Amino acid sequence: MNDATTLRQEAWTSFEHMDDSRIPFSRPYRAANELRNLTSVLESGYVHGDGPFTKSATERLRAMFPRAGVLLTASGTHALDMATHLLEIGPGDEVILPSFTFPSAATAVALTGAVPVFVDIDDATGNIDPSVIEAAITPATKAISIVHYAGVAADLIELERISRTHSLPLIEDNAHGLGASFHGRPLGTFGALAAQSFHDTKNVHSGEGGALVINDPQLFERAEIIREKGTDRSRFLRGQVDKYTWTDIGSSYLMSELNAAVLDAQLAEFRQIQDARHHVWNRYASELSDWATSNGVRLMNPEPAAAHPAHMFYAVLPDTQSRDALLAHLQAEGIIATFHFIPLDSSPAGRRLGRTPTPCVRSEDFSSRLIRLPLWAGLDDEAVSRVIEQVTRFEFAGTSRG
Ligand SMILES: *Cc1c(COP(=O)(O)O)cnc(C)c1O
Numbered sequence: 001m002n003d004a005t006t007l008r009q010e011a012w013t014s015f016e017h018m019d020d021s022r023i024p025f026s027r028p029y030r031a032a033n034e035l036r037n038l039t040s041v042l043e044s045g046y047v048h049g050d051g052p053f054t055k056s057a058t059e060r061l062r063a064m065f066p067r068a069g070v071l072l073t074a075s076g077t078h079a080l081d082m083a084t085h086l087l088e089i090g091p092g093d094e095v096i097l098p099s100f101t102f103p104s105a106a107t108a109v110a111l112t113g114a115v116p117v118f119v120d121i122d123d124a125t126g127n128i129d130p131s132v133i134e135a136a137i138t139p140a141t142k143a144i145s146i147v148h149y150a151g152v153a154a155d156l157i158e159l160e161r162i163s164r165t166h167s168l169p170l171i172e173d174n175a176h177g178l179g180a181s182f183h184g185r186p187l188g189t190f191g192a193l194a195a196q197s198f199h200d201t202k203n204v205h206s207g208e209g210g211a212l213v214i215n216d217p218q219l220f221e222r223a224e225i226i227r228e229k230g231t232d233r234s235r236f237l238r239g240q241v242d243k244y245t246w247t248d249i250g251s252s253y254l255m256s257e258l259n260a261a262v263l264d265a266q267l268a269e270f271r272q273i274q275d276a277r278h279h280v281w282n283r284y285a286s287e288l289s290d291w292a293t294s295n296g297v298r299l300m301n302p303e304p305a306a307a308h309p310a311h312m313f314y315a316v317l318p319d320t321q322s323r324d325a326l327l328a329h330l331q332a333e334g335i336i337a338t339f340h341f342i343p344l345d346s347s348p349a350g351r352r353l354g355r356t357p358t359p360c361v362r363s364e365d366f367s368s369r370l371i372r373l374p375l376w377a378g379l380d381d382e383a384v385s386r387v388i389e390q391v392t393r394f395e396f397a398g399t400s401r402g
Pocket residue numbers: 074075076077078101102104105147173175176196197198199208209210
């Protein structure tokens with residue numbers, strides 16, 4: 001773990017001091033109208049939340065999530081926090097989630113005083129394994145929180161069945177999955193609530209930012225209140241009440257207009273962003289396929305029903321040693337590849353705050369062998385060729401490659 005942490009820190013350091021020949025893992029997208037939008041916010045005198053760019057960006061997102069309510073938040077983490085509050089999760093409750101996910105999904109549970117319960121993944125996708133969920137359900141279970149890893153749909157058929165059978169709402173962490181779908185239906189529309197992230201490592205960003213997608217219409221009004229410090233300010237702004245007052249718990253989860261101005265410009269170019277990312281993803285998939293087959297490497301390979309958004313391209317190496325060696329080889333060649341989530345069940349906070357009915361061995365194994373390659377809109381063909389060349393040149397220890 002320590003080696004891995006060091007590698008990641010080096011990755012960040014080299015990102016900050018990057019010379020031109022280095023290929024970073026990720027680079028925030030630049031949209032044409034960002035500066036114009038930012039200037040107009042600053043000059044308008046309306047810089048806090050819920051202004052014209054918030055409205056415009058929200059409308060663009062609503063077009064992607066039919067029948068859902070959408071509220072912009074300051075981060076994806078805040079959207080997850082709002083979700084656990086809205087589902088009235090609290091002390092004595094449990095929420096089931098995969099060990100292989102981002103810490104925010106677990107802190108959103110722990111912050112309410114409830115216990116995150118970690119279960120293992122299906123290592124074909126990195127997503128929660130529905131077959132182990134039912135054994136983890138207790139009378140205290142209040143919800144199931146999932147992530148669509150790499151924007152590839154979790155097994156939603158089984159998850160919806162379990163959710164219905166046990167009356168447990170689903171929370172979707174769709175931070176990777178904007179624009180992805182399952183049998184044609186957008187990810188983010190399956191759970192009672194879903195979280196989007198617009199952190200600058202995501203396909204579309206606002207620096208920091210997020211959105212809560214509200215598919216259960218009964219939760220919308222309270223979501224507005226929780227996002228506005230527990231007040232009915234949103235209703236006041238619409239003229240529905242003549243003064244606003246404290247009515248519930250909440251926090252300041254709103255996105256500022258400055259961030260919304262960037263987000264709106266980015267969403268306007270969503271098609272171009274996605275086309276550019278898919279171009280890179282498709283090249284990795286086709287040009288690394290022979291290399292993968294002959295070296296026992298498994299490339300990310302989603303089923304056709306799970307249309308992915310080219311958020312990431314990953315490969316699962318035969319063992320941890322070769323994964324670490326490939327990371328080091330690429331780093332030495334000026335290419336920043338990275339591993340990903342460290343399983344939460346064995347993390348310090350996971351042990352202290354969570355419960356793990358059965359050790360999450362597949363999460364551990366998947367995490368220890370996974371590598372993600374550079375992928376962003378604007379990574380040009382020459383750079384992609386360089387990454388592919390260096391990956392295929394890598395010498396596996398103990399193999400003779402002629
Ligand atoms: C980025 C990310 C988050 C957190 O989003 P923030 O906007 O950074 O708070 C949560 N879950 C997953 C899977 C993510 O990738």
